Amino acid sequence: MTGTKVAYDLDTQVGFLLRQVTQRHLGIFAARVPDVTPTQFAALAKLSVLGPTSQNALGRATAMDAATIKGVVDRLKIRGYVETRRDPDDQRRIFVAPTPAGQSLFDANVDAALQISDETLAPLSGRERETLLGLLNKLT
Amino acid sequence: MTGTKVAYDLDTQVGFLLRQVTQRHLGIFAARVPDVTPTQFAALAKLSVLGPTSQNALGRATAMDAATIKGVVDRLKIRGYVETRRDPDDQRRIFVAPTPAGQSLFDANVDAALQISDETLAPLSGRERETLLGLLNKLT
Protein backbone atom coordinates (compact mmCIF):
# COMPACT_ATOMS: atom_id res chain seq x y z
CA MET A 1 0.00 0.00 0.00
CA THR A 2 1.81 3.06 -1.24
CA GLY A 3 0.84 6.69 -1.50
CA THR A 4 -0.68 6.81 1.95
CA LYS A 5 -0.68 10.35 3.27
CA VAL A 6 1.82 10.95 6.01
CA ALA A 7 0.49 13.09 8.80
CA TYR A 8 2.46 16.27 9.36
CA ASP A 9 1.66 18.14 12.52
CA LEU A 10 3.47 21.43 12.37
CA ASP A 11 2.76 22.25 16.01
CA THR A 12 4.81 19.36 17.31
CA GLN A 13 7.84 19.86 15.08
CA VAL A 14 10.93 20.85 16.99
CA GLY A 15 11.74 23.69 14.61
CA PHE A 16 8.34 25.27 15.02
CA LEU A 17 8.52 25.01 18.79
CA LEU A 18 12.02 26.47 18.82
CA ARG A 19 10.84 29.42 16.78
CA GLN A 20 7.96 30.16 19.13
CA VAL A 21 10.02 29.83 22.29
CA THR A 22 12.66 32.09 20.76
CA GLN A 23 10.02 34.66 19.90
CA ARG A 24 8.74 34.67 23.45
CA HIS A 25 12.25 35.00 24.79
CA LEU A 26 13.05 37.91 22.48
CA GLY A 27 9.93 39.68 23.68
CA ILE A 28 10.94 39.26 27.30
CA PHE A 29 14.44 40.50 26.54
CA ALA A 30 13.25 43.59 24.69
CA ALA A 31 10.95 44.48 27.58
CA ARG A 32 13.68 44.18 30.22
CA VAL A 33 16.70 45.51 28.35
CA PRO A 34 15.49 47.96 25.71
CA ASP A 35 18.90 49.49 25.08
CA VAL A 36 20.49 46.58 23.24
CA THR A 37 19.39 43.39 21.53
CA PRO A 38 20.22 39.89 22.79
CA THR A 39 22.97 39.44 20.23
CA GLN A 40 24.48 42.82 21.03
CA PHE A 41 24.38 41.96 24.73
CA ALA A 42 25.99 38.61 24.00
CA ALA A 43 28.86 40.39 22.26
CA LEU A 44 29.32 42.75 25.20
CA ALA A 45 29.22 39.79 27.60
CA LYS A 46 31.97 37.96 25.75
CA LEU A 47 34.06 41.10 25.43
CA SER A 48 33.73 41.58 29.16
CA VAL A 49 35.30 38.17 29.73
CA LEU A 50 37.74 37.99 26.84
CA GLY A 51 38.93 41.59 26.69
CA PRO A 52 39.86 43.02 23.27
CA THR A 53 39.08 40.38 20.67
CA SER A 54 39.29 40.29 16.90
CA GLN A 55 35.96 40.76 15.20
CA ASN A 56 35.78 37.28 13.71
CA ALA A 57 36.93 35.66 16.96
CA LEU A 58 34.18 37.54 18.76
CA GLY A 59 31.76 36.17 16.22
CA ARG A 60 32.91 32.63 16.90
CA ALA A 61 32.61 33.16 20.65
CA THR A 62 29.02 34.37 20.23
CA ALA A 63 27.96 31.94 17.50
CA MET A 64 27.69 34.51 14.73
CA ASP A 65 29.26 34.22 11.31
CA ALA A 66 31.54 36.89 9.93
CA ALA A 67 28.81 38.81 8.14
CA THR A 68 26.52 38.83 11.15
CA ILE A 69 29.09 39.88 13.74
CA LYS A 70 30.16 42.71 11.46
CA GLY A 71 26.65 44.18 11.58
CA VAL A 72 26.45 43.73 15.33
CA VAL A 73 29.81 45.41 15.91
CA ASP A 74 28.86 48.24 13.54
CA ARG A 75 25.69 48.94 15.50
CA LEU A 76 27.45 48.71 18.86
CA LYS A 77 30.01 51.19 17.52
CA ILE A 78 27.33 53.63 16.37
CA ARG A 79 25.82 53.47 19.86
CA GLY A 80 29.22 54.07 21.43
CA TYR A 81 29.39 50.75 23.28
CA VAL A 82 32.49 49.38 21.58
CA GLU A 83 35.49 50.77 19.76
CA THR A 84 37.78 49.14 17.23
CA ARG A 85 41.40 49.43 16.23
CA ARG A 86 43.74 47.61 13.88
CA ASP A 87 45.93 44.89 15.27
CA PRO A 88 49.49 46.24 14.68
CA ASP A 89 50.78 42.67 14.42
CA ASP A 90 48.20 41.56 11.86
CA GLN A 91 46.89 44.12 9.44
CA ARG A 92 43.84 42.01 8.70
CA ARG A 93 42.59 41.94 12.25
CA ILE A 94 40.38 44.48 13.95
CA PHE A 95 40.39 44.48 17.72
CA VAL A 96 37.01 45.12 19.28
CA ALA A 97 36.88 46.42 22.84
CA PRO A 98 34.07 47.76 25.02
CA THR A 99 34.05 51.47 25.79
CA PRO A 100 33.45 52.58 29.37
CA ALA A 101 29.83 53.16 28.34
CA GLY A 102 29.65 49.63 26.97
CA GLN A 103 31.13 48.13 30.12
CA SER A 104 28.76 50.16 32.27
CA LEU A 105 25.80 49.07 30.18
CA PHE A 106 26.78 45.45 30.55
CA ASP A 107 27.36 45.71 34.30
CA ALA A 108 24.09 47.55 34.77
CA ASN A 109 22.12 44.89 32.94
CA VAL A 110 23.65 41.62 34.09
CA ASP A 111 20.96 41.22 36.72
CA ALA A 112 18.24 41.96 34.21
CA ALA A 113 19.74 39.45 31.80
CA LEU A 114 19.65 36.77 34.46
CA GLN A 115 16.05 37.67 35.21
CA ILE A 116 15.27 37.36 31.52
CA SER A 117 16.52 33.78 31.53
CA ASP A 118 14.53 33.16 34.67
CA GLU A 119 11.34 34.63 33.26
CA THR A 120 11.75 32.70 30.04
CA LEU A 121 11.97 29.49 32.04
CA ALA A 122 9.27 30.53 34.53
CA PRO A 123 6.75 27.87 33.43
CA LEU A 124 9.25 25.16 34.38
CA SER A 125 10.31 23.76 37.73
CA GLY A 126 13.92 23.89 38.82
CA ARG A 127 14.50 20.31 37.78
CA GLU A 128 12.81 20.85 34.43
CA ARG A 129 14.98 23.88 33.77
CA GLU A 130 18.14 21.89 34.27
CA THR A 131 16.80 19.13 32.06
CA LEU A 132 15.91 21.56 29.28
CA LEU A 133 19.27 23.32 29.35
CA GLY A 134 21.02 19.96 29.30
CA LEU A 135 19.03 18.73 26.34
CA LEU A 136 19.44 21.98 24.41
CA ASN A 137 23.14 21.78 25.05
CA LYS A 138 23.25 18.38 23.40
CA LEU A 139 21.64 19.81 20.28
CA THR A 140 24.11 22.65 19.86
CA MET B 1 28.84 43.38 51.07
CA THR B 2 27.52 45.16 47.98
CA GLY B 3 28.86 45.61 44.48
CA THR B 4 29.99 42.04 44.21
CA LYS B 5 30.27 41.05 40.57
CA VAL B 6 27.58 38.68 39.44
CA ALA B 7 28.84 35.94 37.21
CA TYR B 8 27.22 35.88 33.79
CA ASP B 9 27.89 32.79 31.75
CA LEU B 10 26.53 33.41 28.29
CA ASP B 11 26.94 29.81 27.22
CA THR B 12 24.41 28.51 29.73
CA GLN B 13 21.72 31.12 29.09
CA VAL B 14 18.58 29.68 27.58
CA GLY B 15 18.39 32.35 24.89
CA PHE B 16 21.91 31.67 23.69
CA LEU B 17 21.28 27.93 23.57
CA LEU B 18 18.01 28.45 21.73
CA ARG B 19 19.75 30.57 19.12
CA GLN B 20 22.42 27.94 18.51
CA VAL B 21 19.99 25.04 18.30
CA THR B 22 17.84 27.06 15.91
CA GLN B 23 20.87 27.78 13.74
CA ARG B 24 21.72 24.10 13.55
CA HIS B 25 18.13 23.24 12.70
CA LEU B 26 17.95 25.87 9.95
CA GLY B 27 21.09 24.45 8.43
CA ILE B 28 19.64 20.95 8.39
CA PHE B 29 16.42 22.24 6.85
CA ALA B 30 18.16 24.18 4.09
CA ALA B 31 20.21 21.10 3.18
CA ARG B 32 17.18 18.79 2.93
CA VAL B 33 14.58 21.13 1.46
CA PRO B 34 16.37 23.78 -0.58
CA ASP B 35 13.25 24.96 -2.43
CA VAL B 36 11.54 26.73 0.45
CA THR B 37 12.44 28.04 3.88
CA PRO B 38 11.09 26.62 7.15
CA THR B 39 8.59 29.44 7.54
CA GLN B 40 7.40 29.11 3.96
CA PHE B 41 7.00 25.37 4.48
CA ALA B 42 5.09 26.02 7.69
CA ALA B 43 2.66 28.24 5.80
CA LEU B 44 2.15 25.57 3.13
CA ALA B 45 1.63 22.95 5.84
CA LYS B 46 -1.07 24.97 7.55
CA LEU B 47 -2.75 25.80 4.24
CA SER B 48 -2.78 22.11 3.44
CA VAL B 49 -4.78 21.46 6.60
CA LEU B 50 -6.89 24.60 6.79
CA GLY B 51 -7.62 25.19 3.13
CA PRO B 52 -8.00 28.80 1.95
CA THR B 53 -7.24 31.06 4.89
CA SER B 54 -7.05 34.80 5.32
CA GLN B 55 -3.51 36.13 5.34
CA ASN B 56 -3.55 37.31 8.94
CA ALA B 57 -5.24 34.11 10.13
CA LEU B 58 -2.51 32.14 8.38
CA GLY B 59 0.00 34.25 10.22
CA ARG B 60 -1.60 33.43 13.56
CA ALA B 61 -1.66 29.72 12.70
CA THR B 62 2.04 29.80 11.92
CA ALA B 63 3.11 32.18 14.69
CA MET B 64 3.99 35.10 12.42
CA ASP B 65 2.80 38.63 12.86
CA ALA B 66 1.01 40.51 10.08
CA ALA B 67 4.12 42.10 8.63
CA THR B 68 6.03 38.83 8.59
CA ILE B 69 3.34 36.67 7.04
CA LYS B 70 2.88 39.28 4.34
CA GLY B 71 6.46 38.85 3.23
CA VAL B 72 6.20 35.08 3.37
CA VAL B 73 3.02 35.05 1.29
CA ASP B 74 4.54 37.49 -1.20
CA ARG B 75 7.52 35.24 -1.74
CA LEU B 76 5.39 32.10 -2.00
CA LYS B 77 3.30 33.93 -4.59
CA ILE B 78 6.34 34.94 -6.61
CA ARG B 79 7.42 31.30 -6.62
CA GLY B 80 3.95 30.20 -7.72
CA TYR B 81 3.21 28.12 -4.62
CA VAL B 82 0.17 30.07 -3.43
CA GLU B 83 -2.43 32.35 -4.94
CA THR B 84 -4.61 35.01 -3.33
CA ARG B 85 -8.05 36.44 -3.89
CA ARG B 86 -10.30 38.88 -2.08
CA ASP B 87 -12.92 37.50 0.26
CA PRO B 88 -16.23 38.59 -1.32
CA ASP B 89 -17.87 38.66 2.10
CA ASP B 90 -15.21 40.82 3.75
CA GLN B 91 -13.42 43.32 1.59
CA ARG B 92 -10.54 43.55 4.02
CA ARG B 93 -9.62 39.89 3.83
CA ILE B 94 -7.33 38.18 1.35
CA PHE B 95 -7.75 34.46 0.99
CA VAL B 96 -4.51 32.57 0.54
CA ALA B 97 -4.63 29.12 -1.05
CA PRO B 98 -1.94 26.74 -2.28
CA THR B 99 -1.58 26.26 -6.02
CA PRO B 100 -1.25 22.72 -7.41
CA ALA B 101 2.48 23.36 -7.52
CA GLY B 102 2.42 24.42 -3.88
CA GLN B 103 0.42 21.38 -2.83
CA SER B 104 2.77 19.11 -4.80
CA LEU B 105 5.78 20.72 -3.23
CA PHE B 106 4.37 20.20 0.24
CA ASP B 107 3.40 16.58 -0.43
CA ALA B 108 6.78 15.85 -1.96
CA ASN B 109 8.64 17.23 1.06
CA VAL B 110 6.62 16.00 4.02
CA ASP B 111 8.92 13.03 4.46
CA ALA B 112 11.97 15.24 4.24
CA ALA B 113 10.47 17.61 6.80
CA LEU B 114 9.94 14.76 9.23
CA GLN B 115 13.51 13.64 8.64
CA ILE B 116 14.66 17.17 9.39
CA SER B 117 13.00 17.03 12.80
CA ASP B 118 14.53 13.62 13.32
CA GLU B 119 18.02 14.75 12.35
CA THR B 120 17.74 17.83 14.53
CA LEU B 121 16.92 15.60 17.50
CA ALA B 122 19.43 12.93 16.53
CA PRO B 123 21.71 13.48 19.54
CA LEU B 124 18.81 12.62 21.87
CA SER B 125 17.22 9.33 22.82
CA GLY B 126 13.54 8.70 22.18
CA ARG B 127 12.66 9.52 25.77
CA GLU B 128 14.79 12.66 25.73
CA ARG B 129 13.08 13.83 22.56
CA GLU B 130 9.66 13.56 24.13
CA THR B 131 10.91 15.37 27.22
CA LEU B 132 12.38 18.19 25.17
CA LEU B 133 9.27 18.68 23.05
CA GLY B 134 7.14 18.67 26.18
CA LEU B 135 9.30 21.26 27.90
CA LEU B 136 9.50 23.48 24.82
CA ASN B 137 5.75 23.27 24.54
CA LYS B 138 5.41 24.65 28.05
CA LEU B 139 7.54 27.65 27.10
CA THR B 140 5.49 28.59 24.06
Added chain:
DNA sequence: CGCCTATTGTTAGTATACAAACGGATTTTG
Protein backbone atom coordinates in the same frame (compact mmCIF):
# COMPACT_ATOMS: atom_id res chain seq x y z
C1' DC C 1 62.29 34.39 -2.32
C1' DG C 2 57.83 33.06 -4.48
C1' DC C 3 53.78 30.21 -4.48
C1' DC C 4 49.93 28.29 -2.18
C1' DT C 5 46.69 28.21 1.33
C1' DA C 6 44.15 29.93 5.10
C1' DT C 7 42.30 33.74 7.56
C1' DT C 8 40.16 38.27 8.04
C1' DG C 9 36.98 41.48 7.05
C1' DT C 10 33.69 43.47 3.52
C1' DT C 11 29.82 43.62 0.42
C1' DA C 12 25.47 42.21 -1.87
C1' DG C 13 21.46 39.56 -1.88
C1' DT C 14 17.75 36.97 0.37
C1' DA C 15 14.73 35.89 4.27
C1' DT C 16 12.76 36.08 8.74
C1' DA C 17 10.87 39.09 12.64
C1' DC C 18 9.06 42.92 15.20
C1' DA C 19 7.38 47.77 16.23
C1' DA C 20 4.89 51.56 14.81
C1' DA C 21 1.93 54.06 12.06
C1' DC C 22 -1.58 54.15 8.61
C1' DG C 23 -6.16 53.68 5.81
C1' DG C 24 -10.02 51.08 5.08
C1' DA C 25 -13.65 47.73 6.33
C1' DT C 26 -16.32 45.51 9.76
C1' DT C 27 -18.32 44.78 14.20
C1' DT C 28 -19.64 46.19 18.67
C1' DT C 29 -21.83 49.17 21.60
C1' DG C 30 -24.31 52.94 23.51
Added chain:
DNA sequence: CAAAATCCGTTTGTATACTAACAATAGGCG
Protein backbone atom coordinates in the same frame (compact mmCIF):
# COMPACT_ATOMS: atom_id res chain seq x y z
C1' DC D 1 -28.40 54.47 13.80
C1' DA D 2 -23.95 56.66 14.90
C1' DA D 3 -19.67 56.49 17.42
C1' DA D 4 -16.18 53.64 19.10
C1' DA D 5 -13.57 49.74 18.97
C1' DT D 6 -11.63 46.15 16.50
C1' DC D 7 -9.70 43.81 12.65
C1' DC D 8 -7.23 43.58 8.09
C1' DG D 9 -3.61 44.39 5.27
C1' DT D 10 0.32 47.60 4.05
C1' DT D 11 4.48 50.20 4.60
C1' DT D 12 8.74 51.76 6.81
C1' DG D 13 12.56 51.12 9.71
C1' DT D 14 15.61 48.27 12.42
C1' DA D 15 18.00 43.93 13.49
C1' DT D 16 19.46 39.34 13.08
C1' DA D 17 21.36 35.50 9.97
C1' DC D 18 23.09 33.01 6.09
C1' DT D 19 25.34 32.37 1.35
C1' DA D 20 28.45 33.74 -1.99
C1' DA D 21 32.00 36.22 -3.81
C1' DC D 22 35.82 39.26 -3.06
C1' DA D 23 40.37 41.78 -1.67
C1' DA D 24 44.04 41.97 1.41
C1' DT D 25 47.05 39.98 4.58
C1' DA D 26 49.67 36.24 6.86
C1' DG D 27 51.97 31.95 7.25
C1' DG D 28 53.95 27.62 5.54
C1' DC D 29 56.95 25.34 2.56
C1' DG D 30 59.92 24.11 -1.06
